[in-house]
Amino acid sequence: MNLTLLTRDEVRLEIDATVGQSALEAAEAAGLYPAAMCRDGQCGQCAAHVVSGTYEMGPHSPAALPPEPGGVLLCQCLPTSDLTVALPYGDAQLPRHSVPVRQAVIETLRPAGAAAMSLVLRLQPDAALGQTADFLPGQYMELRPPGMAISRAYSLANLPNWEGTLEFLIRLVPDGAFSGWLAREAKPGDRLELRGPLGQFTLDEASPRARWLVGGGCGFAPLLSLLRQMAEFQDTTPVRLIYGVNLAEELLPNDIFTPLREALPQLHVTFAVWHGAPGANAVQGSTADILESQLASTGSAADIYVCGPPKMVETVLAAARQAGVPDAQLFCEKL
Amino acid sequence: MFCFQCEQTARQDGQAGCASAKGVCGKDEVTADLQDLLIYQLKGLGELSQRLHQHGTPDQAADSFILYALFTTLTNVNFNRAVFTGLIAEAARLRDKLRATLEAAGEALQGLSAAAHFAPAAELTELLAQANIASVRAGLELVGEDVIGLRALILYGLKGVAAYAHHAEVLGEKREEIYAGIARALDFLAHDPADIPTLLEEALALGRLNLIVMEALDAANTGAFGMPTPTQVRTTPVAGKAILVSGHDLRDLHNILDATKGTGINVYTHGEMLPAHGYPRLHAYPHLAGNYGSAWQNQQQEFADFPGPIVMTSNCLIEPRAAYRNRIFTAGPVGWPGLRHIQHDDYAQVIQAAQAMPGFTQTAAEKTILVGFARETLLGAAETVIEAVKSGAIKHFFLIGGCDGAAPGRNYYTDFADHAPEDTVLLTLGCGKYRFNSHEFGNIGPLPRLLDVGQCNDSYSAIQIASALAGAFGCGVNDLPLTLVVSWFEQKAAAVLLTLLALGLRNVRLGPSLPAFLTPTLLNVLVETFGVQPITNAEADIAAALARAA
Structure with a gap:
């Protein structure tokens, strides 16, 4: 079957999809990496809209599904015919590489207001990215503490840079798995695993509006x-x-x-x-x-x-x- | 928005031109409308500048601004609306300054065009509401498509002229006749000319001006960096930190080479920067390591794969992908919202980015290509060339020059080079050469069959070579066994085409598609009066060229 990804700036990306493969898997097999996080139909990050063709939706949270007709989650969308899906972002924002996984150490950790912590991480050098902290303002990363199975997504508060610095504001949630670890155990020098950058919450710089x-x-x-x-x-x-x-x-x-x-x-x-x-x-x-x-x-x-x-x-x-x-x-x- | 200035312009249902929210090049409606307004203002500014030139008191700041501002509106140069609102405000300020100067000199200001009186709104939304008067098609219902097309030809040619003049200017070539010529052309356009013979004559005058500009740029480049000589250029990476420099601006490349001296960072050329390796004073930098990638339209993949920062010094920028958005820098007239712009030749951030990035981890097996066959080298070999022609070893010269692009029809140029008979010499310039410059063409005697003359602006060098050959053979340039096969994409090529027409060079093969702003009537003029021929297919066109010469 033929799967067409239609970007917001109307670039058509044609890829092959096999029966039983989700639209997300088909795209990734073709070297395109649409925004996605849980891959389980729960988070809504891979939301898109079917323009034409038929499909079945696998198990998913109704809250994550876009309410409009044709709304799908790419990770659970199984094409049953040639399918055209509109993505909510432009061709240049569609990554051609899988999301990087990197290591970082905690540089500083201090309270930010009464309910949050400011967390500054230093990235470890990476084979492809070197020392750069490469993201677009508005994006987020998934953070996983050492030896823990959980990971949590937090938005970056600083700007991309060449020193490898990442800055987060993390809300302290009572009994929160990550924030609890952060408040009680984490200390400078601790290592974390990061996956990112992710997300499309970036400035629409072409817009003439305030x-x-x-x-x-x-x-x-x-x-x-x-x-x-x-x-x-x-x-x-x-x-x-x-x-x-x-x-x-x-x-x-x-x-x-x-x-x-x-x-x-x-x-x-x-x-x-x-x-x-x-x-x-x-x-x-x-x-x-x-x-x-x-x-x-x-x-x-x-x-x-x-x-x-x-x-x-x-x-x-x-x-x-x-x-x-x-x-x-x-x-x-x-x- | 309405724009049809480049070769890739949308052509749907018989209608040519990008008229939706975003052009094929990626220029959005807001930016396109602001560019139209800026051009409108520049006509008015040019009109005032023209009067100052006539008065003998030109304004250097205004003249330089005109070049730079025109350059920002070329295809794939500047997409940053903030830059254009700034340029629009500056154009109004300079206009007022020039008016005041003229008034102080006792000059009467009658007869100024509406463009010279234009008051741009301060707020963006109000400014955009003013854009209609500035459209390239304004007045269509009064004057018809042919006049609109000819005005567009002159405007687009003028943009190319201004871009070349800017490249020359940044290297210190500031010639009164160039500034005056550009002001004169803007003044001409400011008054909405509608007489077709006058418009045609003005187009040729612009072609003649462009020859002067290309000569000035040649003098600037060779004066600053020496006369190009045949040079082997490495096209495979060497291990180490790396910066990639794209675009046409040799001065920027030189400054980057200077700024990175002793840092251990290697500098690579991309696209139209390839001919830089032929200039002795650039080649002398040992860390000018080689050429990376190919022509501009492949940059999204090539820049993503390059393990270091990229500096874009002039056209041709495409919307940067997220993978390299943080490590591509713009310089000079270039811009994209959210990309860092180099100011005051400060490359500190570029160097910092290069040092933070991994660079090339391995040295690949060496491969090279040969560049640097500018006029002096070829004229130095003139005797060999003339002998080879007289003996029949060289039957014909094909100059395959111009821009590359993504359109499938551009395979024509690859086919042309590959199918040209072995007793023909291929001269090439511009970035269209990437379609065949790694192919093996062999030699004719001591002379390589493929001779890389340089960038698109080195058409000047090619014209000098053709004139010298004509002199040596005692014939006109049109009688030489020479065919020009031109691929155009944007406005620099429009300027070069006007120069070729002004020089009376006939039988230019033009492709891959013809300019959308030229109506059937105007195309007919090009064909009938100037002998311009649209391309057909490579083998047929080669055969036709050889038959004509025989």
Whole structure:
């Protein structure tokens, strides 16, 4: 059978698929590596849309499946005829190499606000990539602690670099397998295994629209990377940040924002505190509340980038759609 | 957006031109519209500059800006809308400055075109709303397709001229006649010319200007780096850290070689940078290790596979894949959003990236190709060549020159080189040569059958060779046993084509497809008046060329 991957920029990639092979397996056998993570129909990373042809879907979580007609998960999509599948990203974003697996050691580990840790890793040299920390701002990595079977995905907060530095903001979850290890056992010098970069939550740089970045808790991490990217490139696109936390003491320290404000004079920042007293620099409310009120006063002409816990992302997207922001202007990443 | 400036332009349902949200080259609608606006402003700026040239007080900053800004709008050069909003603001500022200078000199400012009065909006969305007046097809309903096509031919040729002039300028060749000629051509376009004979004459005038520009670039390149000599270029890697330099700008390559001296990093050329190895003062750097890859259209695979950073110094950039997005740098007029741009010749980040990347881990078995047959070498061998022609050892010369591209029809040029009889000599220039330059063509006496003259701009060298041969044989260039087989892709090739036409060179074979902006009427003029012939198939075209010469 013939499987055609149609990228967002309308490049058609024709590949052979055999019976019983998932669309993801067929693509990988042809040297194309669409975004994918769990490979088990659960995470939704390999979501795509069938344009034509027939298929069967293997076991999957209904929540992970795109709700629109033709929505599929490539890892569970078994073509039963010639099939054309539209990918939600462009040809240049479709990797031609499998996702790298690399080793890193913990360089620093310190609290970031009351509910998170800042984790800085140093990559070990790699045969293909050397010392480079190669990713696109907005992407994430899967981290696996030594001797543990679990791995967790965290967004990168820094910029790609040639020193091999990776910076993460990790929310401390009570009884969390990874964050528990991080809070109790991890120490500088410990080694981790990483798989990445992954994800498509990157800036649409071709868009002429303003950018609104909405982050909840550690969902601020990839937004920080995007803002740092804009700062490095002296990007003059109008940009605003709505950064929300549950409690005022969870807000990240101000020194993170100072260089961004200096490099991006157009940056408009709102800190939102959902519960309790917001403090001097923040306002009371959820990120969705703040977004709703700001959209009401400025209109729906911006691209909106949302990252945070799944419920927060859904609420923010609903508020944006309610205000008339079209789906093409919505970009999201769920933690 | 509407754009039909390059060979790969969309051709669907009889309609030529990229008119969707994104062109075939990857240029999006916003960038395309901003480029149109910038070109519109440059016409107005050129008009004012032209008056300053006439007044004897040209403005060097404005003239340099015009070259650079035109260069950014060539195919596959700059895709960064932020760059274009900046250039649009700068063009307006320079326009005001030139107006003020003219007014201060007591010059009357009557009769200026609308372009010279254009006030660009400050906000991007409002700016885009202004783009209609600047479309390459503006005025179509008034003047018709032929006039629009000829204006486009002149504009695109002018872009090529400006690009070559910029390459020469960065090496210090700043000639008044070039700046004045470019300003004059912009001034001509600013007034929406509609008389076909005048437009044709202007196109040829631009071809003549381009000859001067290519001569200046030749002087700049050979002045800075010496006269090219036949040089074996390694095409396989050697172990060690590595930087790849692509594009045409020899000055950038030189600066990178200088900046990496003693670092242990090897520098490789890519695409149109290959002829750099023939220049003695570039070849002298021992860490100019070789040539990597092939022509521009294969860069997404080749750059992904290269184990070090890449510097793109001029056209031809394609949308970078994620695999190398962080390690490709742009320089000069080139740009892509999110790629790091080299400023003030500071290569520190490139060197840092090269040292962080693994480089080549092994030295491959050595393979080489031969480059460096520029005019002086060939004219130095003129006696041998003339003897070989007189004795019948050389029956014909084919100059297979121009750009490469991804279109399947470009196999024609491979077939042409492979099927040319063994008593013919193949001169080549541009990146189209990658289709056959690793093939074995043998020698005629001491002379290799395949002679690499250089980059596309080294057409100047080829013209000098042809003129010298014509002189030696006491005939006109059109009477030489010489056929030009030109593959075009973008606007530099349009400039070279105008030069060939202006020189009266007939019987140019042009392909792989003909420019979409030329209407059937205009193509007929090229065929009837200038003897331009579309390519058919290689064997038939070789036979026709040999029959004509016989």
